[in-house]
Amino acid sequence: MLPILSSSKNKAAKSSISYFGQQTISIKNLSVTLGQKKILNDIDLTLNRQEFTVLLGPNGTGKSTLLKALTGEIKAEGEFTTFGKPRDQWQPEVLAKHLGVLPQSSSLSFNFTAKEVIELGGIGLTMSNAQLAAVVEYNMRLTDVFHLASRSYPTLSGGEKQRVHLARVLTQLEQSRDNKILLLDEPTSALDIHHQHTTLELARKLANQGATVVAVLHDLNLAAQYADRIVILNEGDIVADAEPNQALQKETIETVYHHKVDIIPHPSYGHPVVIAS
DSSP: OOGGGOSSBOOOOOOOOOOOOSEEEEEEEEEEEETTEEEEEEEEEEEETTEEEEEEOSTTSSHHHHHHHHHTSSOOEEEEEETTEEGGGSOHHHHTTTEEEEOSOOOOOSOOBHHHHHHGGGTTOOSBHHHHHHHHHHHHHHTTOGGGTTSBGGGSOHHHHHHHHHHHHHHHTTTOTTOOEEEEESTTTTOOHHHHHHHHHHHHHHHHTTOEEEEEOSOHHHHHHHOSEEEEEETTEEEEEEOHHHHOOHHHHHHHHOSOEEEEEOTTTOOEEEEEO
8 A cells, every 4th residue: 555545544634515405516607718719618507416417529629628627727717616615715625525537648657556546546535544445446346447456557558547547536536425526538538348338337327326427528429328418519619508319419410520420319228329421
């Protein structure tokens, strides 16, 4: 176990969040300008408990920028509340127990084992080493990386690294109780078809259990299969925000992606299937 976690208790301020509203994040007139370019244009959006929301849109349209604005990683203008309180009033160490982020990629280059990387999620949690070990093992099995526990992190494939970091983020949120927000930036980009589906099945399950889950995806059909709600961005604006059957309309997709498509119902499940034409 990492030395930073080797004491009998991990000392940290306990979470003060006792919020039970349906809305977990609310943004109004959210704008982001990078350099001379306005990336997001006065967006209004609310995110809710028990909801898996997928952000879609072409490259460069502001999906990842929106996630970074939600986390405070980049400067944004507008009104922003998390769990009913203005975002800038949260102590970072408190909010970190309730808001977890899986980035597109990680620059971690230390020769940690996969297990040690996941243990980093335990920093700030108030539990014994034995309790943390049980949580880490559970999350490794949940994300199918238990067999990688002793492997050196830099030697892992891109998809294996993604799943290791997902286990780390889930460990970070272990003490979130009923107030959990999980933001996933292209969580399936390096995964094979099996792990794409198991990862999104897990995201959907977490939402069903009460979490607010938001993912940036490029695959419209994965979004249609797993999302409760799809938000489509185009040139910094929200052009659709609805359930998959309503959001994935032929005219909308062709306008946003500049490509002809056909849409048919899935033969077994009924959700829309988008086919390039």
